[in-house]
Amino acid sequence: MSDIEIARAAKKKPIQEIGEKLGIPWEHLLPFGHDKAKVSEDFIKSLSDRKDGHLVLVTAINPTPAGEGKTTTTVGLGDGLNAIGKTAAVCIREASLGPCFGMKGGAAGGGYAQVVPMEDMNLHFTGDFHAITSAHNLLAAMLDNHIYWGNEQQVDIRRIAYRRVMDMNDRALRQIVCNLGGVANGFPREAGFDITVASEVMAILCLATDLADLERRLGDIIVAYRRDKTPVFCRDIKADGAMTVLLQQAMQPNLVQTLENNPAFVHGGPFANIAHGCNSVVATTTALKLADYVVTEAGFGADLGAEKFMDIKCRKAGLNPEAVVIVATVRAMKMNGGVAKADLGAENVEAVKAGCENLGRHIDNVKKFGVPAVVAINHFVTDTDAEVKAVQEYVATQGTEAVLCKHWAEGSKGTEDLANKVVEIVESGKASYKPLYPDEMPLFEKIETIAKEIYHADEVVADSKVRAQLKEWEDQGYGNLPVCMAKTQYSFTTDPSRRGAPTGHSLPVREVRLSAGAGFVVVVCGEIMTMPGLPKVPSAESICINDDGLIDGLF
Known part of the structure; x- marks a missing residue:
């Protein structure tokens, strides 16, 4: 069965029952239908005196067209920890419509290690991204309006630093000219759009600790500079209050469930290649107060997501991760070893060995943050025993262990070995998290x-x-x-x-x-874009509503 067929066949429980697993009273859940809800700000505030659980990060090698399955492994590990008797919660990011309709697909896991409702999560969900887009563009509109009505702040329109956003891949909007059409429409200038997940408002929502911190951070946004090069802030334009109002509900983390009815927080969604790539601080810190183990992920490979998780999120939020899981696949090792995607089904142990160098680099990098790492081999049916053994033998030379995981096909049963290994690492007390560089280091040296x-x-x-x-x-x-x-x-x-x-x-x-x-x-x-484009054949071409009124084409 396809991912969406498996998700559609899930036996979901009412979201109130999922909340009960973590001790969240019904009255502190704001339900969106029967299977998803927001956790109230008042309840989150009441948790401040509780002891934190253990934080585990799931990261990966550099992504390849062969697929690595980082979110799938995150969900599988969360289910595996619950299966061995731990109270565990998953914390992942929300999906962006841009890559969902582009080429990356959704962000809810896969096979029998998914978060549901899958269709909702990959589309509008609880409206958080729409709220972020609206709040961001409110400030852009108020900035242009301020200039139009006399420009009291003396904004230099040649030095406007704030772009608009939308949650879609649209290369046509990367660079635009706005305010055309005469005096009534303002002063013409060059501008542009970024994708919503690259918005500073998105990053702020994901790093803010509460509504007051959110409003302060929004006020600190630099929107432009004056002729004397002094900054003009969002609060100078008086947009921070209204933006906070738009984001009040979006600030509350979303609770959903895995296929095995275990709790999952899905909140925030900055990209890791152009932003900091982690789910919200509020969701993570809330989960840590409610669960023994919290499994979260950081986007893309460890060179991006894990580095930013350690150097930005953990540094700013005072988090102390105790174990890191690095996801790899035999298929990706073969691609790194020079095998074309079309030839990945054939056994090639030598290519696996050659491609392990990429994995080794990530293992070495993670160690620099003082947190022990274990490798999860996300199993594919085409993997041979010899290929798996080659990865395990290589990882052993790097001073750690590679655990074969079959969660895509078997759910929690396929990750119990990994779960036990993670518990062993955490209970060893060997973690001593430290960021890569100190705050006082000059920016260029960082x-x-x-x-x-x-x-x-x-x-x-x-x-x-x-x-x-x-x-x-x-x-x-x-x-x-x-x-x-x-x-x-x-x-x-x-x-x-x-x-x-x-x-x-x-x-x-x-x-x-x-x-x-x-x-x-x-x-x-390099050439990285903060507004991606769609591929030659976007996924959107295959997404539709079938004769039964159900969505087809999401993956």
Whole structure:
């Protein structure tokens, strides 16, 4: 059966029963239908004195067209932990419509390790992304309106730093000219759109601790600069209050369930290749107060998602992860070893061995954060025993263990070994989380540290304009912020075609953007786009409502 057919056949429980598993009273759930609900802010506040559970991060190798199954493994591990007697909750991000209708598909797991309702999660869900899009664009509208009605803040329209957003892949909107049509429509200027998941408002919602913190961070957004180069903030435009109103409900985390009726928080959705790639701090910290084990994920490979999880989310939220699971597949190892996608079904142990270098780099990188790692081999039916053994033997040489996982086909039964290994790691008490660089390190040195330590680049290439901008932000008091790298997810380099574990390359920095409200500096590397385009044959062409009134084509 397909993922959507499996999800549709699920025996879901009323969301109130899922809440009961975590001790959430019915009156503190705001239901959206029968199978999803938001957890009230009042209930979350009441948990502050409780002890935290154990935090486990699921990350992966660099993604390949063969697929790795990071979310599937996250869900499978959560179910596996519950199966061995632990109270566990899953924390993942919400899906963006852009990649869902593009080429990536949904973000609810797969096979018998899914979060449901799958169709809702991959489409409108509880409306959080629509609220974020509306709040973001309200500020954009109020900024242009402020300029139109006299420009009291003396905004230099040549130095507007705030773009609009929409939750769709639309390359036509990357660069636009707005305010055309004469005096009544304002002052013509160049502008553009980013995808909603790259919005600073998205990042703020995912990093804010409560509504007051949300409003403060929104107020800190820099929308433009004056002629004297002093910043104009969102609060100068007086948009922060109304934006908070639009985001009040979206700020409350969403509770759903796995196919095995275990609790899952699905909240927030910043991309990991252009934003910080983690679910919301509110969802994670709430889950930690309610469960013994919380399994969360960070987007794409460990060079992006895990690095940002450690250096941005954990640093800012005071989180202490105790174990990391690195997801890999035999198929992806073969692709990294030079095998074409069409030939992945044939056994090729030598290609597996050659491709393991990419996995080894990620293992080594994770160790730099002081958190023990274990490898999860996400099993495919075409994998041979010899290929699996090759991965396990290689991982053993890296000082850790690779556990074969069959959750896609078997659900929690297929991840019990992994669950037991994770518990063993956590209970060993060996974790000693530390970020890669200190707050006080200069911004350019932070970029160099990530480039050299995580990407294994020889140098960072940035022109004088970029370096001067970083220095200016340091002079303005932003030098203590972490950096958020915007880079292709497919490679340790900025060239998406370079697989494996390349060395001897440079990291070109194209531009830098200050996200003062979110609390980080975005570093745009290579040709990465903050507004993706659709592929030649988008998934949207295959998505439809069938004769039975059900959705087909989602995956």
